[in-house]
Amino acid sequence: MGILGLLIIVGNLHYETQIRLFAEGTTANAESVGRILAAVLARVYVENGAEAAIRQIEDADQADPVNTIRLVWLDEIRRKFKERQPELLVFDGANKEHAVSFLAFDENRKKRRFTFVPIAIPGERQGLLELTQSLEPLAEFTQKTLVSTMVISTMLALVSGIIIYFLIYSKIRSPLEKLSRKAIEIGKGNLTADLDIKGADELVHLSEIMNDMCTRLFIAQEKIHFENLARLKTLEQLRHTENLSTVGQIAAGIAHEIGTPLNVVDGRAKMIISDPLEREEIIGCAKIIKAQAERMTLIIRQLLDFSRKKKVSLKARENMVTLIRQVFHLLTPLATKQGVRLLLKVAPEVKTHCLVDSQQLQQVFMNVIMNGIQATADKGSVQVEVTNIQLKSMIHTDNQVKEFLRVDIRDEGEGISEEHLQEIFTPFFTTKSVGLGTGLGLSIARELLEEHGGWIEVRNCRVKGAEFALYIKLEETRL
Numbered sequence: 067m068g069i070l071g072l073l074i075i076v077g078n079l080h081y082e083t084q085i086r087l088f089a090e091g092t093t094a095n096a097e098s099v100g101r102i103l104a105a106v107l108a109r110v111y112v113e114n115g116a117e118a119a120i121r122q123i124e125d126a127d128q129a130d131p132v133n134t135i136r137l138v139w140l141d142e143i144r145r146k147f148k149e150r151q152p153e154l155l156v157f158d159g160a161n162k163e164h165a166v167s168f169l170a171f172d173e174n175r176k177k178r179r180f181t182f183v184p185i186a187i188p189g190e191r192q193g194l195l196e197l198t199q200s201l202e203p204l205a206e207f208t209q210k211t212l213v214s215t216m217v218i219s220t221m222l223a224l225v226s227g228i229i230i231y232f233l234i235y236s237k238i239r240s241p242l243e244k245l246s247r248k249a250i251e252i253g254k255g256n257l258t259a260d261l262d263i264k265g266a267d268e269l270v271h272l273s274e275i276m277n278d279m280c281t282r283l284f285i286a287q288e289k290i291h292f293e294n295l296a297r298l299k300t301l302e303q304l305r306h307t308e309n310l311s312t313v314g315q316i317a318a319g320i321a322h323e324i325g326t327p328l329n330v331v332d333g334r335a336k337m338i339i340s341d342p343l344e345r346e347e348i349i350g351c352a353k354i355i356k357a358q359a360e361r362m363t364l365i366i367r368q369l370l371d372f373s374r375k376k377k378v379s380l381k382a383r384e385n386m387v388t389l390i391r392q393v394f395h396l397l398t399p400l401a402t403k404q405g406v407r408l409l410l411k412v413a414p415e416v417k418t419h420c421l422v423d424s425q426q427l428q429q430v431f432m433n434v435i436m437n438g439i440q441a442t443a444d445k446g447s448v449q450v451e452v453t454n455i456q457l458k459s460m461i462h463t464d465n466q467v468k469e470f471l472r473v474d475i476r477d478e479g480e481g482i483s484e485e486h487l488q489e490i491f492t493p494f495f496t497t498k499s500v501g502l503g504t505g506l507g508l509s510i511a512r513e514l515l516e517e518h519g520g521w522i523e524v525r526n527c528r529v530k531g532a533e534f535a536l537y538i539k540l541e542e543t544r545l
Contacts, residue, residue: 069226077215084211096197097165100183104195108186133197140192241269257284327358393431405444413453433507441479473536481526
């Protein structure tokens with residue numbers, strides 16, 4: 067736009083200059099011709115008379131195709147223009163030989179250029195040689211000059227525009243497109259430093275900065291990746307440690323559970339050895355021994371399955387009530403030993419299926435319920451209630467109401483003091499006696515729930531004890 071404006075200004079100045087020069091040239095030519103003819107006519111008029119001078123003027127008029135030439139008198143010219151042309155006042159001064167040229171309308175109302183040159187002829191009246199020029203050559207010249215100026219300006223503007231376009235495309239647009247595409251690739255995770263822009267301007271410097279940024283981001287990404295692997299490995303080890311600690315705490319109860327069938331097996335074996343039994347009695351004792359052995363095998367297998375370090379499996383469709391019953395089966399001996407009852411309450415028509423890792427959720431229930439057993443005094447109870455609830459997620463920011471499975475675990479212990487309520491999920495924080503816990507159970511339970519899209523809350527009950535609310539995302543129904 068700046069170049070176009072400059073071309074317009076230059077073209078306009080050129081146009082006005084050409085018009086002015088043409089007008090000045092036309093005027094100078096008329097005055098020059100007029101002076102020559104005035105000198106000739108003055109001599110002819112003196113030597114041969116007025117008629118010869120008039121014939122000379124007529125011949126000159128026919129010979130000049132541009133100018134109309136005739137002899138006029140100053141007083142007639144003044145009456146004709148009626149003092150509208152102040153240029154005629156020059157003939158009243160001392161220098162009466164000065165030529166006068168101006169633009170005016172003739173008797174046909176056409177604008178023409180009039181040039182008056184004084185003629186030195188005898189008499190009282192001042193004679194003038196009038197040269198009348200048509201302005202059509204000036205109009206034609208003006209039009210040609212205007213057209214040529216516009217054509218030249220248009221061509222210059224077009225050439226400048228083409229040059230500017232290619233400069234902008236090669237130096238600005240193309241590099242910016244490369245930078246934009248690279249920014250999109252970085253947003254998608256492609257951190258390869260492959261941005262190549264030639265030159266030595268600011269965009270090239272920006273591409274170098276972006277390549278350096280990609281390299282730094284790639285290094286940081288790899289570092290975070292390795293740190294996450296180390297963290298996950300440490301967390302898995304801590305979870306396994308917590309499992310082993312839990313196994314150690316329930317071992318006493320399970321020993322009692324296994325002791326009863328062992329006594330039965332021992333007694334039946336002694337009967338077979340010492341007493342003379344019939345075949346049917348021996349077969350009956352063998353069946354009892356086999357049943358008790360299967361019972362012990364099932365208990366030991368459940369304990370081993372819980373204590374083994376397993377790989378995290380893909381989320382599968384699991385019934386949470388079934389998992390809680392399995393945990394009850396493992397913890398019943400420990401609860402019975404401490405005189406605590408385990409109660410399970412399931413709301414009518416409750417949805418219980420979730421996409422989870424069963425081993426991890428089993429560990430969550432095990433940790434929280436065992437805490438409740440240890441906190442509850444003799445002849446108390448730990449109640450687990452399963453319901454459905456619709457609410458906004460506490461760990462996601464989508465602000466959408468979704469349906470969750472809520473598992474409330476209430477004990478009848480002394481509750482949690484206010485000063486410990488904020489620290490209860492801190493790793494290695496515990497209020498238990500030495501040997502009763504590692505302080506990792508609740509922190510691991512919270513982390514496992516968050517990995518499944520849920521969370522855990524804790525509060526003291528109104529009467530006594532504490533209540534833990536576990537929220538687990540339900541399986542989405544597909545239509």
